[in-house]
Amino acid sequence: MTTEDTIRILSERAGLAPVSITPVQGDASGRRYFRVFLQESSLIGCHDPAFASLPPREVYPFLHIRQMLSAQGIRVPAVIAGDAQSGTLLLEDCGDLLLQDAAGNLPPDSVADLYRTSVDTMLLIQSLKGERNTLPFSLAFDKEKLMFEFDFFIEHALLDYFSGVFNPLQAGALRREFETIADLLVLPDRFVPNHRDYHSRNILIHHGTPVIIDFQDARMGLAQYDAVSLLRDSYIRIDNALRDELTLRHHQGLIERGLSREGYDEYLYYFDISSFQRSIKAIGTFCFQTAKLGKRGFEHSIAPTLASLEEYGPQNPDLKQAMALLAPLFTRKNR
Secondary structure: OOHHHHHHHHHHHOOOOOOEEEEEOOOOOOOEEEEEEOOOOEEEEEEOHHHHOOOOOOOOHHHHHHHHHHHOOOOOOOEEEEEOOOOEEEEEOOOOOEHHHHHHHOOHHHHHHHHHHHHHHHHHHHOOOOOOOOOOOOOEOOHHHHHHHHHHHHHHHHHHHOOOOOOHHHHHHHHHHHHHHHHHHOOHHHOEEEOOOOOOOOEEEEOOEEEEOOOOOOEEEOOHHHHHHHHOOOOOOOOHHHHHHHHHHHHHHHHHOOOOOOOHHHHHHHHHHHHHHHHHHHHHHHHHHHHHOOOHHHHHHHHHHHHHHHHHHHHOOOOHHHHHHOHHHHHHHOO
16 A cells, blocks of 8 residues: 555545645655645645554654644644554645745845744744653753764765765764764753754745744754754855844843843854754765765755854864864865
């Protein structure tokens, strides 16, 4: 039975009559998405192998966190129906207009308003409260997680994609720098909930309102993590003046909500450190998708992400040595 068959069966169980089912381009995950056309509307069908393999009585992160976000007043796609046995969901169709696309096509004032709303929504996510043994509060950007992402970069970016320019004998020294940087970011008393991939491809614009998607991997971390995901996005660059305004808006929102007591300079320090870690993680993913999986669409995001590192990395004393070890990558980027 095909995935389209399971989506059709689930639709019919929900009293719906699909006219056609067509694949929708997904992200870098193992989930597959389809648009289910009805007579006068449409839905999104999702097949997630993790949903199908979930042990009995275990929480499915997507549904659990979606409910939390919705209860917080955050716009997320509605769930129409679900079947754990087949790993299939039917979701509200919120269209195809990503924040990335809107930012490239709408007037600057409209783009700025969308980003302001997206920052305010991020603050709502970071204000979530719950039991420490439940998602997303039971997961964190601890040192193990951060080093997993750094090691992923070493393996798939440095020793594979950039193997022609990076000296593998330098990998050990760079990993030690990564460990030092990870230590700077592990401050559990400052942790708040983070979406984890809060960027312009995970925010849909539906009837002028941001709709948050791909939130199932939410976990605890510094508030700056989601902020840099949005404001130093690998997929689109926003105007520097707008980014400065939004960075200040986020910091002030954290203070007003009692989520932080950092002064702005300290906030910016961790913003840069978080930017470095997040960018390294993103480059590792892009290189893996390009070199290992043959998804060349990710390759064009490598150079701009490296370029963003050059803007602040060399000026930060805690990043200076790592940036020096990464210098061959910037030479490759400029060729």
